[in-house]
Amino acid sequence: MDMHRPFGFDWGELVSIVTLIGVVMTYVKTSITNAAHDSNKAEFDRLGDSIAQLNQTMIKVNMVLDSLKADRESTNQRLTKLETATDKHDVRLARIEEHVIVNKGDKK
Incomplete structure (x- = not known):
């Protein structure tokens, strides 16, 4: 292998090939990065x-739970009464009953 013509190419051709490979690799990397982004x-x-839908669902669940809590408190108040x-x-x-028992005892 001749140091003035490695792989049968001139130094300018080798620099061009390496530059072309670098440009292609940079393009591929940029394309992959953009696709990933x-x-x-x-x-x-x-x-x-999904988070917005979950938030809406949680708001509805909280409303239902508040309603159930109010119903339970109302039921507890009625039960206490x-x-x-x-x-x-x-x-x-x-x-x-005591009066009836006392009156039965008096009649005898």
Whole structure:
């Protein structure tokens, strides 16, 4: 191999070939980078849309949970009132039973 003509090319031809290979590799790298960037942008856009939909769903879920909480509180208040009324009726019933037992005892 001759040092003045490596691989059978002049030095100028070799520099041109290496430069051409460098340009092609830079173009390929740039193309891949741009494709990856576009792909990532599309993924982030889809992710943003998914997050927006999730946010809307969570708002609806929170509204339903607030409604259920209000319904439960209302039900608990009604239950407390019913328990109080039942306790009063139990006391009245016990007094009536006591009165009936006392009156039966007096009649004998």
